[in-house]
Amino acid sequence: MNGQAYPAEGAAAGSRAVPPTTSSAAPGTSAPGTTAPATPTTPPQNATSAPGAHAGALDRLLPRPAAFPAGFAESAAVLSHHNAVSASEDLAGVQRGARTRPVRCSPSAEPPQPDDLAVISATNAADNTTMAVQLERVPTDLAEFGERIDGCTKVESTRFGAQSAITRTMLDVPDVADHEVVAYVQRVSSGSGEPSIEQRSTTLAAQVDDVRIFVVGMNQHGRPPSAEDLSGLLADAIDTVRAG
Numbered sequence: 001m002n003g004q005a006y007p008a009e010g011a012a013a014g015s016r017a018v019p020p021t022t023s024s025a026a027p028g029t030s031a032p033g034t035t036a037p038a039t040p041t042t043p044p045q046n047a048t049s050a051p052g053a054h055a056g057a058l059d060r061l062l063p064r065p066a067a068f069p070a071g072f073a074e075s076a077a078v079l080s081h082h083n084a085v086s087a088s089e090d091l092a093g094v095q096r097g098a099r100t101r102p103v104r105c106s107p108s109a110e111p112p113q114p115d116d117l118a119v120i121s122a123t124n125a126a127d128n129t130t131m132a133v134q135l136e137r138v139p140t141d142l143a144e145f146g147e148r149i150d151g152c153t154k155v156e157s158t159r160f161g162a163q164s165a166i167t168r169t170m171l172d173v174p175d176v177a178d179h180e181v182v183a184y185v186q187r188v189s190s191g192s193g194e195p196s197i198e199q200r201s202t203t204l205a206a207q208v209d210d211v212r213i214f215v216v217g218m219n220q221h222g223r224p225p226s227a228e229d230l231s232g233l234l235a236d237a238i239d240t241v242r243a244g
Contacts, residue, residue, distance in 0.1 A: 058118035
């Protein structure tokens, strides 16, 4: 696939995110080309699991908060499964149940099970920029995911009467920790007229066996985290998953 050289636009253009199923969603949705629902997506909340809540099998493979760059490490928290599902849709730029054009870019209707999804998220209070790592067990390889994203670079979605538009630009990126990377910048525009809301994000995806790893940086009012910070966090996530 042909993409822009990495980093592009400060490695922080576009908004959006990778799916639990074979669909082409970005994080959290099973169809990487779908767009956000009625209202624009917002950075996921750092809600930790409640005491006694079931911990998913992938939670232990998430990177430690210290792996996040300065300004993010202090707030990094593992999300409960319920919040992880919601956050994954925000990171992907589309919610389950949305109707999309093209239809092939629709996300999976069923969310992943607790043992198949884990998310750790952090927000920099200085500019409300969010960084998140999502792990998801998937039945397909990274190459197929990249092809699906590349086929869903311009998508319109509708949910409960609200419309969103998503634009993705593929990036050419070097391998990280000896693993191939699928990367893209995303811009999600929600609402018609004024004011409309736009979310920008950069997503890096890699895969270790059946565990797909997403590192996403997003911001609604400025640039997402730098390419160096995203790549560094991805390298740590890959090493942690490989170590098991």
